[in-house]
Amino acid sequence: MNEVLAPAKLTLSLHVLGRRDDGFHDLDALTVSIDEPHDWLAIQDADSGVTLAVRGPAARGVPVDGTNLAARAAELVRREAGTTAGAAISLAKEIPSGAGLGGGSSDAAAVLRVLGGAWDVDGERLAELAAELGSDVPACLAGGAVWMRGRGEVIEPVVIEEILRVVVVVPPFSCSTPAVYRAWDELGGPRSERVVPAPYGTSHHLAELRNDLEPAAEQVESGLTAFRTAIESVAGQPAMLAGSGSAYFFCVEDPVRWRALPGLLTDSVDSTAWAGATLDRPR
Numbered sequence: 001m002n003e004v005l006a007p008a009k010l011t012l013s014l015h016v017l018g019r020r021d022d023g024f025h026d027l028d029a030l031t032v033s034i035d036e037p038h039d040w041l042a043i044q045d046a047d048s049g050v051t052l053a054v055r056g057p058a059a060r061g062v063p064v065d066g067t068n069l070a071a072r073a074a075e076l077v078r079r080e081a082g083t084t085a086g087a088a089i090s091l092a093k094e095i096p097s098g099a100g101l102g103g104g105s106s107d108a109a110a111v112l113r114v115l116g117g118a119w120d121v122d123g124e125r126l127a128e129l130a131a132e133l134g135s136d137v138p139a140c141l142a143g144g145a146v147w148m149r150g151r152g153e154v155i156e157p158v159v160i161e162e163i164l165r166v167v168v169v170v171p172p173f174s175c176s177t178p179a180v181y182r183a184w185d186e187l188g189g190p191r192s193e194r195v196v197p198a199p200y201g202t203s204h205h206l207a208e209l210r211n212d213l214e215p216a217a218e219q220v221e222s223g224l225t226a227f228r229t230a231i232e233s234v235a236g237q238p239a240m241l242a243g244s245g246s247a248y249f250f251c252v253e254d255p256v257r258w259r260a261l262p263g264l265l266t267d268s269v270d271s272t273a274w275a276g277a278t279l280d281r282p283r
Contacts, residue, residue, distance in 0.1 A: 002118075006039040006110040007279055008095050009102030009140050010166060011243045012202065016212040019185055024135065024151035030158070030205060031102075032145045034166060036276035037094045039107055041070065043114050046086035050074040056093040058103070069108035069133055074115055076129045081119035087111075096272070098174025100243030102136045109140035113282060127155075144281035157281065162201035164278045165258040167235075167250045168242065169271050171227045175217055175245035183216035190215045196238045199251035209240050217245040230269045235261060 010032050017026040039056075052071045054062045066072060074087050089111065095103030109130060116126045130137040135152030147156040184190070192214045198206040218224045224241075228248055232239050239248040252258040252275075262273035 001042055001044045002114045003040065003042050004110045004114055005035075006041055006095075006103070006106040006140075007033040007035055007143075008037050008168070008276070009106055009136060009243075010034050010168070010249060010276075011100070011211070012199075012240075013206055013209045014211045014213060014243065015191075016184060016189065018189060020151065022151075025181060025184075026150060027135075027148055027152060029148040030145070030202075031139050031148055032160070032164065033106075033140075033143045033279040033281075034168070034276035035279055036274040037096075037101065037103075037168065039095050039103060039110075040092040041107060041110050041114075042090040042092075043111065044088045044090075046088045048084060048086040050078065050087050050089070052089045052091065054091045054093055056091075058093040058096045059091075062091075062093055062097060069104040069137070070111045073108040073111040073129070073133055073137075076132065077112060077115040077119060077121055077126075080121050080125060080129065081115075083119050085119070087115060096170050096174065096247070098176065099170050099247040100175065100177070100241070100245045101168070101247055102140055102243070105134055105136035106140040108133050108137050109143075112137075112141055142281060144279065158205060160201050160205070160278065164199055164201055165252050165255065166276050166278075167252055167258060167261045167265070167273060168247055168276055169231050169239070169249070169262075169265050169269075169273045170247045171223065172270050173221060173223060173246055175221050175224075177244040179220045180213055180217045180244040183219045184213060187216055187219065194238075196240045200253055211241045211243075213244050214241045217241060221246060227269070227271075231265055231271065234265050234268045
């Protein structure tokens, strides 16, 4: 049995450059892997086929059939390898769905790494399968800090010399990524006017953090603005939307405050919060 961590993907800064002819959007985004929140996968050999069981605090509503990205990833690798062997996947789900944290994509990337290694599928082909599965999967497969470009399939690993400490806060509602991108199109492709100072350790990559999807996400989910105002009041600093939402995050340099802030937030605002730190690329 292989047990593997599937870390959340946090988008530090996201520029949407426009809508492509294929219906996707061109992106320019800096993303990092963080240790909290995370999912765990246990993957066992099976005689044939792919099975998936899901449990954990974020398991509600997560499909266990072939529409789940982890199951789809297993089937793609199985087909690519031309094997009759199967896999039984047990997924312990902590990353909330619809939060903009790439949970499903990270699960799929973990499956690609494990089964690709077990069934001798080379890394270049795994990257192609990742892009076939979804726009966030290539970044999750690469892991660590990366620039995402194109629709997400163009990945450039970067070095962030210091570990970044972040606090991730999720409201009691989610955002639909397709709905947010549709709203961005309908709004005329806005560039977000709200920026947050770039965190320590990233100044040679970024001058500031900006998320161009924030105006669209606020239109799709009317509670986002009030939620952000509430958590910023508790934290005493600006928050940045994670991907297409609904999660927000703070970069926190002081380790004592970093550990304390999640409890302060959840005591004051209806939310779930984690203290997370950036991870290197998976080996």
